[in-house]
Structures are given as structure tokens and as C-alpha cells.
Amino acid sequence: MKNKNTRPFAGFENGLIELKLRQFQKVAGLDRIIVSSNDPVVLDYAAQFAAAEDPRVEPLPRPDEFGVSATSMGAFIRDYIAHLSEDGHLFWSHVTHPFATAEVYERALDVYRERISEGYDCLVSATKIQKFLWRDGKPFNYDNTVERWPRSQDLEPVWEINHAIYAIPFEVMRRSGDRVGDRPFFFEMEEKEAMDIDWEEQFNLMDEIARARRVEGRSLL
Template sequence: MKANSQRVKGKNFRPLHGKPLFRWILDTLLAVEEIDEVVINTDARHILAENGLVETDRVRIRDRQPELCGDTVSMNLILADDLAAVEADTYLMTHTTNPLLTPQTIRSALTQYQDGVAKGEADSLFTVNKIQTRFYRGDASPVNHDPDNLIQTQDLEPWYEENSNLYIFSRDSFAKTNARIGKQPLLHEMDKMEASDIDTPEDWDLAAALAGMRMAKEAAE
């Protein structure tokens, strides 16, 4: 969790419907009983404290190493630092910028991952958006369809977009690739309304609108 952000200034601590953005995903993670500890890797411990967040029996705040600060540092290097300091059988990684991720999706992904590992069919998992639409290159040449034989988009081969919402892996799988995605990853398809990832001001506006819709629906139930 960085203090500064390039495209949406201070987004991790900016209020979203009455609470700072980081609080959305933190509250979600703490609502999942299967998660023993939430580790926050940050260069902004003081800002978290100003927002009322301190360490508890389930929340650990790790100060990001100076050499790992900055906008161009690979997240896999930050994860490697966390793995070296935090012992666990299973690691689950998400971002402050995924405010609409639900406990239900996290539990479902954990179950899929655990089943895949138990069967020897997987060593990691990441969430995706399923996309079935017509793609073109910059020169207007088709990528995944025949313009002379237009079929329904729902009949096109599905493509899967890594949506940066959730990654699950083990220490062993990380060691094989030095990355959060191992050699035998599972794809966990998410509802696009839930898979919001805030990178731009437009993303923020969309997430705020979707969060408002969710809150209104929950209030009416």
C-alpha cells in the first residue's frame, strides 16, 4: 500500500462512500475466517495510523524496504520480501484498489485452489474476467475472428483477462517462478461488476458508482 499514486493521487486513503479506500478490502479480508492474518506492506504506516489503523492480532503492518519503494518496482519483489518474513502454508494477495471484491469470491477461490492442489492439478490461482468480443490489431487486422464469417460473439472462443484482484499461491510455487503465478495456475472467473480495479480517475468514478449501487441494494434487502 503506497503513500503516493501516479494517476489518482492518494487513492489508497481517499474516502470512498464514507471510508478510506484501503478500509474496503481490509474489512473484506477480515470477514473471511479462513484468513489467519492480513499483512500490509506499506511505506505509509503514519497515514494508516492517522486513519485509525494499527496492528492487531490479525493485522500486521510491514514497513516497505527503501529499495522496494517507487512506482517501477515489481510486485513480485515485494512479495518475495514478505514471504521471507511471514511463514504460511498458503498466501493470498490482493490490492487496496479492489474495493468490491467480496468474501464469497475469496472463499470460492480458496476452495478451488485447495481442491486443485489436493488433486495435484494446480499450484496457484489468479482471478480473471471472461471476454468474448472481437479484437483487432492496430492495423485493423482481426485477432480472434473472421470478418467474412461473423458469428455471434457468445460463440467466439473466450479469452481471459488477468484482473489483478486476487492471487493464491504457496511458498513452493513462488520459488519455482519467482512470481505469484506458478507453473500450474488455475483461473478463477469473476463477476465483472465485482472485479473493479482502480488505476485511473475513470476507474475511481466507476468503482464509486458500483459501490453506491451495492450499498443501495443491501440497504433495501
């Protein structure tokens, strides 16, 4: 999808990258805001934002070998993202989640700090699914020999990783070679917060939703 991250979106002239940086600008618990991209338009805007709005923003040109579709996500995480810092913690999100707001990020950071102190080694945002799921010709998350149609609220929940937030110590990331450690905590997000943009139709739909929210006086930040 051409210029997905920089075309105008819901009144933000510089698009999803502007919206995401303005959301992160309101998150006090972040020491650095790294914008990794191989798109010069994204990097130029990030540099302008850093100079005019928030010095925590750091545009980072992505090496060519990690900016092509042939690169596996595993290699991208293991060989690139895991080495962005020698120590500290990674709090990773994508500009394509326009409704993951500063409030959501602040809440996730608070939960992450709590869960790390309890022995979890990372936080992964997920959407809880309690629906009638089948696999291999039989129910997956309920026993229909006990109750053919149980109440949906009694179904065993299944967690869908929605990719809106990953939080993990860099050391754990390098050791595991992944953005999910050995003991993840699933941070629940509602579907309306976790919606992601991949295709043109999704962009247009979420642009309409975002504009409607702004008309109602609801902030996207």
C-alpha cells in the first residue's frame, strides 16, 4: 500500500506517523522514541518532529537487508531490533495501530513494570476471543459433550496477539532471539483499540472511524 504511513489520515496532514508520534509524545515513561524506517519521507518527518516537538524522537535509517520483504521477521527481530540498545527495555509499537492511544501505552507501561517485578519476562498485547471456535471437525475451546451450546462468557478464552505492543528487556530479547520471552504476560486490549491497517480498504475504514471520533470530540491521542 503506497505511502501508507505518510498520506493524510483523519486530519493529520503527515498521516499515521504524525499521529503515532503525537501519541508517544504524551507518554512520559519513554526515554527514547526510535523511528526505524527505510522510507526517507518517514525519517525526514521524524527529524522535523524531533527538532520542533520532542527531542526524544530519533530517526534511525533501517539497513537495506532489514528493509525488504524477503527478510524474515525472525531475522529482523533477532539480528536488528534486539541490538538497538545494549541494556534497558524495548517498548515496541507500530504506526499502523491508530487507536492505540497514549492512555493505552501508559496503562501498558504500568502493567509491564508490575509484571516484570512478579517474574514475567515480557508483555504482549492481545485480544481476548471468547467465541465458538472449531478445529479438526470439533470444538476447540469448549466440550460439547458436556454442554452443546455453553454461554459465550463460559467459553475458555483464546488470546490473539494483535502486535500493537511488545515490551521486553533487550537482554531477554537477545537471549531468546524473539520479542516474546519464556514467560509472557498478555496485556488485554479491546478490539476497537487494537485495529490494524494493512490494506487500502482498512485504511479508508479507519480514516472514517477516526474522523467520526474527532467530530464527537474524542481525542485520538
